[in-house]
Amino acid sequence: MSLKMFHVVFVLCSLALTIGLSVWGFGNYQVSGRPVDLFYGIGSVISSVALVIYGWVFLKKLKHISFL
Amino acid sequence: MANAKTTSHGTSADQAHDHHHYEPGFWSKYIFSTDHKVIGIQYGITALVFLLFGFILMLLMRQQLAKPNQPIPVIGPILEKVLGTDMVNSGVMQADLYNAFGAMHGTIMVFLAIVPLAFGAFGNFVTPLQIGAPDMAFPRLNMASYWFYFLGGVVMLSSFFIPGGAAKSGWTSYSPLASIADMAHWVDGQTLWLIGMVLLISSSLLGAVNFITTIIQLRARGMSWMRLPFFVWAQLVTGFLLLLAFPPLEAAGIMQLVDNLFGTSFFLPTGLVVNGSQLPVSGGGSPLLWQHLFWFLGHPEVYVLILPAMGIVCEIIANNTRKPIWGYRSLVYSVLCVGFLSFIVWAHHMYLTGMGTKISTFFQTTTMMISIPSVIILTALFISLWGGSIRMNTPMLFALAFLPMFGIGGLTGLPLGLNATDIYLHDSYYVIGHFHYVVAPGTIFGLFAGIYYWFPKATGRFMNETLGKIHFWGSLLFMNLVFAPMFIQGMKGMSRRMYDGGATYAGNASVLGLNTFISHAAIGLAVFQIPFIINFFMSIRSGKKISSDNPWEATTLEWSTPTPPPHGNFIKEPVVYRGPYEYSVPGAAKDFSPQDQQA
Amino acid sequence: MEIPYTVKPRPDTGLYNAKVGIWLFLASEVILFGALFSAYILLRVGALDGVWPNIKNAWPHGLLNIPIGTFNTAVLITSSVTVVFAWAALKMNNFARFRICMVITIVCALGFLCIKSFEYNEKFTHYELRLKSGKAYTGHIEVNGKHPGFWDFGSIYNLARLETDKVEKVKFTADPPKAKPGEKHDESTPKHEVMEVATSDIAHLDAFIPRNHTFFAIYFLITALHGFHVLGGALVLAWFTFPGSKMWLTEPERFINRIEVGGLFWHFVDLVWIFLFPILYLL
Numbered sequence: 001m002s003l004k005m006f007h008v009v010f011v012l013c014s015l016a017l018t019i020g021l022s023v024w025g026f027g028n029y030q031v032s033g034r035p036v037d038l039f040y041g042i043g044s045v046i047s048s049v050a051l052v053i054y055g056w057v058f059l060k061k062l063k064h065i066s067f068l
Numbered sequence: 069m070a071n072a073k074t075t076s077h078g079t080s081a082d083q084a085h086d087h088h089h090y091e092p093g094f095w096s097k098y099i100f101s102t103d104h105k106v107i108g109i110q111y112g113i114t115a116l117v118f119l120l121f122g123f124i125l126m127l128l129m130r131q132q133l134a135k136p137n138q139p140i141p142v143i144g145p146i147l148e149k150v151l152g153t154d155m156v157n158s159g160v161m162q163a164d165l166y167n168a169f170g171a172m173h174g175t176i177m178v179f180l181a182i183v184p185l186a187f188g189a190f191g192n193f194v195t196p197l198q199i200g201a202p203d204m205a206f207p208r209l210n211m212a213s214y215w216f217y218f219l220g221g222v223v224m225l226s227s228f229f230i231p232g233g234a235a236k237s238g239w240t241s242y243s244p245l246a247s248i249a250d251m252a253h254w255v256d257g258q259t260l261w262l263i264g265m266v267l268l269i270s271s272s273l274l275g276a277v278n279f280i281t282t283i284i285q286l287r288a289r290g291m292s293w294m295r296l297p298f299f300v301w302a303q304l305v306t307g308f309l310l311l312l313a314f315p316p317l318e319a320a321g322i323m324q325l326v327d328n329l330f331g332t333s334f335f336l337p338t339g340l341v342v343n344g345s346q347l348p349v350s351g352g353g354s355p356l357l358w359q360h361l362f363w364f365l366g367h368p369e370v371y372v373l374i375l376p377a378m379g380i381v382c383e384i385i386a387n388n389t390r391k392p393i394w395g396y397r398s399l400v401y402s403v404l405c406v407g408f409l410s411f412i413v414w415a416h417h418m419y420l421t422g423m424g425t426k427i428s429t430f431f432q433t434t435t436m437m438i439s440i441p442s443v444i445i446l447t448a449l450f451i452s453l454w455g456g457s458i459r460m461n462t463p464m465l466f467a468l469a470f471l472p473m474f475g476i477g478g479l480t481g482l483p484l485g486l487n488a489t490d491i492y493l494h495d496s497y498y499v500i501g502h503f504h505y506v507v508a509p510g511t512i513f514g515l516f517a518g519i520y521y522w523f524p525k526a527t528g529r530f531m532n533e534t535l536g537k538i539h540f541w542g543s544l545l546f547m548n549l550v551f552a553p554m555f556i557q558g559m560k561g562m563s564r565r566m567y568d569g570g571a572t573y574a575g576n577a578s579v580l581g582l583n584t585f586i587s588h589a590a591i592g593l594a595v596f597q598i599p600f601i602i603n604f605f606m607s608i609r610s611g612k613k614i615s616s617d618n619p620w621e622a623t624t625l626e627w628s629t630p631t632p633p634p635h636g637n638f639i640k641e642p643v644v645y646r647g648p649y650e651y652s653v654p655g656a657a658k659d660f661s662p663q664d665q666q667a
Numbered sequence: 668m669e670i671p672y673t674v675k676p677r678p679d680t681g682l683y684n685a686k687v688g689i690w691l692f693l694a695s696e697v698i699l700f701g702a703l704f705s706a707y708i709l710l711r712v713g714a715l716d717g718v719w720p721n722i723k724n725a726w727p728h729g730l731l732n733i734p735i736g737t738f739n740t741a742v743l744i745t746s747s748v749t750v751v752f753a754w755a756a757l758k759m760n761n762f763a764r765f766r767i768c769m770v771i772t773i774v775c776a777l778g779f780l781c782i783k784s785f786e787y788n789e790k791f792t793h794y795e796l797r798l799k800s801g802k803a804y805t806g807h808i809e810v811n812g813k814h815p816g817f818w819d820f821g822s823i824y825n826l827a828r829l830e831t832d833k834v835e836k837v838k839f840t841a842d843p844p845k846a847k848p849g850e851k852h853d854e855s856t857p858k859h860e861v862m863e864v865a866t867s868d869i870a871h872l873d874a875f876i877p878r879n880h881t882f883f884a885i886y887f888l889i890t891a892l893h894g895f896h897v898l899g900g901a902l903v904l905a906w907f908t909f910p911g912s913k914m915w916l917t918e919p920e921r922f923i924n925r926i927e928v929g930g931l932f933w934h935f936v937d938l939v940w941i942f943l944f945p946i947l948y949l950l
């Protein structure tokens with residue numbers, strides 16, 4: 001697996017993390033009602049979106065490098 | 069090329085000249101060499117020294133078992149001077165020293181003698197030659213691997229001389245015993261044991277990465293997977309076992325080190341009472357965790373001990389029966405299965421820990437499963453003998469003896485793998501008998517076979533046949549006299565690891581006599597190693613010279629290099645045209661067709 | 668004969684030697700961290716009830732600093748992005764950009780370690796106190812007018828130390844009862860309770876350090892091991908970026924391979940953190 005492929009895997013794992021974090025944040029907000037938890041959730045959603053966009057740009061930019 | 073007369077040292081050096089010639093000095097040629105053959109020989113010599121040392125420890129322990137609490141003649145007073153009166157008092161071995169010797173015997177034999185000899189020495193010397201490679205893929209890592217091993221050995225040995233002496237908690241170092249065995253000293257033998265193990269683990273990690281990469285990447289042109297000699301397959305699987313089984317022990321080792329030095333409680337349960345008072349630690353740890361992590365390494369490790377020997381035996385049997393190995397493919401698939409299954413049988417060492425019957429059942433099932441591929445390998449090797457015109461030289465004698473000896477070891481393992489019978493047999497001399505049959509007359513015979521077989525490749529001379537046969541018959545006889553009675557002792561219920569040889573238990577009375585018998589047999593075994601030592605050194609200087617580069621008329625690639633192989637091994641890039649064991653091919657001019665001989 | 672495939676990939680496997688080597692090494696690292704994760708699970712599941720202050724299960728939970736942990740996660744993710752861009756820059760023959768990206772990576776690595784040591788310090792100066800009366804607190808202590816710190820290890824106190832030093836009482840500033848994530852915050856409780864505690868009333872006192880609890884033991888062990896990986900990786904990358912970059916002029920292809928191998932290791936180290944963070948901090 002080349003660095004390119006591993007980077008894709010890495011971004012996917014990070015994405016899983018940020019999605020998890022947003023679930024965690026919103027979940028806490030429902031119970032505690034603290035704004036911190038809400039911001040945490042929102043921040044994580046924004047990071048998830050950013051990661052998706054980044055991954056897409058990455059794949060486009062490095063199109064000519066092999067996955068192997 | 070395969071049948072060329074011996075290429076003298078001069079000519080092969082001249083041919084190497086074509087590329088770039090350098091004349092390394094003594095240090096870079098023999099000590100800090102990156103040549104796989106030199107490193108292999110370094111491994112071999114160091115490991116043989118450790119093998120002898122581990123054996124001597126055991127002889128001293130056998131003396132104590134045969135004559136409990138009586139002074140050891142001659143050596144007792146010397147040990148007393150060197151190790152102090154805590155360890156030897158008026159020439160009598162103390163319990164602490166017996167325990168230290170026991171733990172170090174196991175550790176040295178497994179991690180410093182057999183694995184380095186089987187994997188480090190034979191793997192290094194033979195594997196690149198057999199696949200037609202100029203060297204290992206990472207020569208400098210290879211050298212580092214040896215030096216880590218060496219350092220680990222030095223640390224282990226030095227632990228005898230620190231206050232409190234070497235580790236005393238068995239080669240398995242179970243916690244909490246290992247943490248509380250020597251609480252008077254902050255840095256004790258166990259600490260050095262753990263540091264030594266971390267060094268050895270680093271060594272085998274580097275080695276494993278190197279071997280696997282070499283086998284995947286550096287195979288010669290035409291050397292497809294199904295043309296690999298079985299020895300190389302065995303080394304490949306061994307490499308994976310070392311690579312993936314050792315890290316948990318490394319983790320566990322670090323945890324135990326922190327427990328012992330900095331007062332954490334990874335393996336110390338809540339409310340642990342030592343010498344009548346509660347240990348001042350936080351508790352909350354799990355002794356079972358150590359056992360799981362240890363045996364996750366421990367079981368694959370036993371296959372690390374046996375697979376290279378199987379590989380060697382397979383090469384020698386093919387060569388000396390002059391016919392192809394029966395069922396080469398089933399051998400390959402079996403060894404892969406063994407490798408995979410060996411990762412999921414570890415808790416059969418833990419039936420008595422109360423981990424639960426469901427878990428026991430699972431591990432009992434996998435243990436029975438793993439014996440199937442092992443039996444296939446053994447059977448294929450037995451059938452290979454059928455109808456061969458067998459040459460009874462020394463390597464072949466050892467290889468032949470390996471088969472029944474390993475068979476006994478494996479079969480006696482089955483009752484241990486079954487939960488119900490193991491409850492009775494666990495931790496008894498039966499277990500000692502079982503695994504020694506596998507490693508001593510099994511693996512060690514395989515390794516001896518390999519030494520006699522590849523000696524001409526490394527030195528250009530044969531070892532002496534007469535001395536070899538004396539060595540073989542004496543060893544075969546005494547190995548059995550040593551280990552067979554242990555089954556009887558164990559079935560009578562005699563526990564292992566007791567420094568009075570079990571005399572305190574009335575139930576052992578009927579088998580105590582065997583202790584003396586075994587000890588005498590062990591001395592006999594020692595005597596019959598003398599011909600080997602003499603033979604080894606004598607043959608280097610004055611053994612019978614080989615008359616061709618391929619003295620055994622073998623088929624595999626290591627015999628198509630000059631003797632001894634120069635730096636870079638092959639004069640011309642080898643190309644492989646056929647499988648590894650094409651002996652007595654109908655219609656061929658000779659009874660062997662080397663792999664690089666064009667069809 | 669020379670060793671083949673040190674630079675060019677072997678046709679049938681498609682890989683050069685070092686790439687096979689690093690992946691094998693990483694496989695073994697996966698098992699190493701896997702073993703530690705398993706140890707974490709086993710210790711946590713086996714923890715007894717009711718030993719840690721105010722917590723039912725004796726597994727202290729919610730003690731780690733989540734905002735800082737989150738920030739550190741972002742730092743590491745960034746460093747992985749820049750390391751890939753460094754590699755891609757070399758592939759496009761742009762050495763200057765390679766260097767910039769690499770420097771950012773190394774700065775991120777060092778930043779991660781600085782932040783981590785700040786977190787460690789927080790733990791080394793934070794105390795658990797249980798009184799003989801059965802009351803239990805967490806907070807900070809003051810002994811003889813001094814706050815024990817991180818940098819002089821000798822000054823971490825526990826009960827035995829107080830007794831041998833013949834300290835008669837300590838000043839203890841208890842933490843305000845903190846709402847744990849997911850719990851309703853109770854505003855009515857007082858902020859900081861400051862008290863004088865006589866040594867003879869103490870049943871247990873120790874900092875948030877490994878010997879105090881298996882949670883801290885495993886937390887410090889795993890994160891320290893990870894920290895050493897970060898440090899080692901950063902050193903190697905720094906070597907590639909500065910003294911080792913001479914190879915770019917002589918053997919560019921081999922140099923690119925090196926950067927790729929270094930990048931693979933770096934990704935692995937970051938990936939470990941991506942698993943560590945939620946498991947240690949959140950769950």
Ligand code: HEM
Binds near residue numbers: 416438477486499507
């Ligand atoms: C396929 C056949 C085998 C089976 C079914 C088997 C089974 C077992 C079992 C269940 C035990 C634990 C006994 C106990 O502690 O109560 C054991 C111990 C042991 N076996 Fe095997 N085994 C086999 C092959 C091997 C091989 C190939 C080796 C390699 C050298 C080996 C080396 C050992 C060692 C060193 C121990 C002792 C560990 C200790 O110190 O407690 N065994 N075996």
Ligand SMILES: [Cu+2]
Binds near residue numbers: 366367370413414417
């Ligand atoms: Cu086993």
